Amino acid sequence: MPLTEIDHIAIAVHDLDQAISFYEAAFDAVVAHREIVESDGVEEALIKVADSYIQLTTATREDSPIAKYLAKRGEGLHHVGYRVDDCAAALESMVAAGAVPIDAEPRPGSRGTTVAFIHPKGAFGTLIELVQE
Numbered sequence: 841m842p843l844t845e846i847d848h849i850a851i852a853v854h855d856l857d858q859a860i861s862f863y864e865a866a867f868d869a870v871v872a873h874r875e876i877v878e879s880d881g882v883e884e885a886l887i888k889v890a891d892s893y894i895q896l897t898t899a900t901r902e903d904s905p906i907a908k909y910l911a912k913r914g915e916g917l918h919h920v921g922y923r924v925d926d927c928a929a930a931l932e933s934m935v936a937a938g939a940v941p942i943d944a945e946p947r948p949g950s951r952g953t954t955v956a957f958i959h960p961k962g963a964f965g966t967l968i969e970l971v972q973e
């Protein structure tokens with residue numbers, strides 16, 4: 841069984857600081873990690889929940905996928921990150937099951953992880969990220 845945990849639930853937001861303030865006020869949440877991923881055009885803040893994270897994500901430039909998502913769909917649930925022991929093996933297994941990969945090969949993600957995205961088409965409408973720590 842390659843799934844080990846929900847790594848994170850990613851929520852697209854317009855204003856990262858405002859969203860963090862909301863989570864701090866609502867849940868006494870503490871940001872465990874904050875990072876700009878220049879290659880993806882995103883800035884994200886990770887709020888730890890047990891062994892998982894809520895990942896608040898915003899765009900750092902207008903041509904990033906998150907910017908396009910926000911413009912088209914508005915704020916809200918963006919993707920689910922599934923934690924796996926072996927990203928390459930999980931990707932292969934998903935593709936064998938009929939999933940449509942966005943990343944042909946695993947690549948570096950935030951906080952030193954290795955990740956691969958799966959297209960919502962072919963995955964029952966959910967953008968899936970495979971995350972290997």
Ligand code: CO
Binds near residue numbers: 850895
């Ligand atoms: Co993610």
